[in-house]
Amino acid sequence: NPVTDPYGRFGGYRNTGGGIARGVEVSGEFRPYRTTNLFASYTYTSALDRQSQFLSSLIRSPRIIPNTVTLLATQQIGKRLEATLDFLGGSDYLYPVFGSPYRFDGPRQLGLSANYTLPLWERLGTRVYFRIANALDQHYYEDGLRNPGRWAVGGLRLSF
Numbered sequence: 159n160p161v162t163d164p165y166g167r168f169g170g171y172r173n174t175g176g177g178i179a180r181g182v183e184v185s186g187e188f189r190p191y192r193t194t195n196l197f198a199s200y201t202y203t204s205a206l207d208r209q210s211q212f213l214s215s216l217i218r219s220p221r222i223i224p225n226t227v228t229l230l231a232t233q234q235i236g237k238r239l240e241a242t243l244d245f246l247g248g249s250d251y252l253y254p255v256f257g258s259p260y261r262f263d264g265p266r267q268l269g270l271s272a273n274y275t276l277p278l279w280e281r282l283g284t285r286v287y288f289r290i291a292n293a294l295d296q297h298y299y300e301d302g303l304r305n306p307g308r309w310a311v312g313g314l315r316l317s318f
Contacts, residue, residue, distance in 0.1 A: 178206050179203065196229075202224065205222040273288070282317070284314060
């Protein structure tokens with residue numbers, strides 16, 4: 159209430175009785191060949207509110223994705239070219255919509271990237287890179303907002 163708040167605020171966050179969060183993260187890396195690197199990780203998060211933020215009696219914390227999987231495969235092609243395939247997947251999660259819990263599907267995103275390194279002089283080099291995010295054009299939401307479909311970025315990096 160702006161009348162009773164010492165700073166005249168009309169919105170913001172409300173402190174509650176807290177919560178409890180526990181989880182585990184496991185990751186591993188494997189190099190089947192000198193030029194190939196495979197990486198995988200899994201994260202489990204159990205986050206519970208002592209007092210629900212929703213109008214219902216649910217105690218699962220909003221905005222927390224309980225299960226997340228990340229996979230990366232990187233291939234060195236020759237001396238200067240490198241390509242990477244990455245996947246991010248997660249289980250469904252709750253998000254508050256007008257005080258009520260709404261269940262959103264978790265992310266499922268595949269990314270592709272490549273970079274080419276070109277040495278210019280002894281201590282000067284450049285790297286040209288290109289990345290396509292959400293390459294399969296999957297529709298998913300993050301914090302209640304729809305993520306863009308497929309998009310790309312590219313650039314030039316100078317190192318000295």
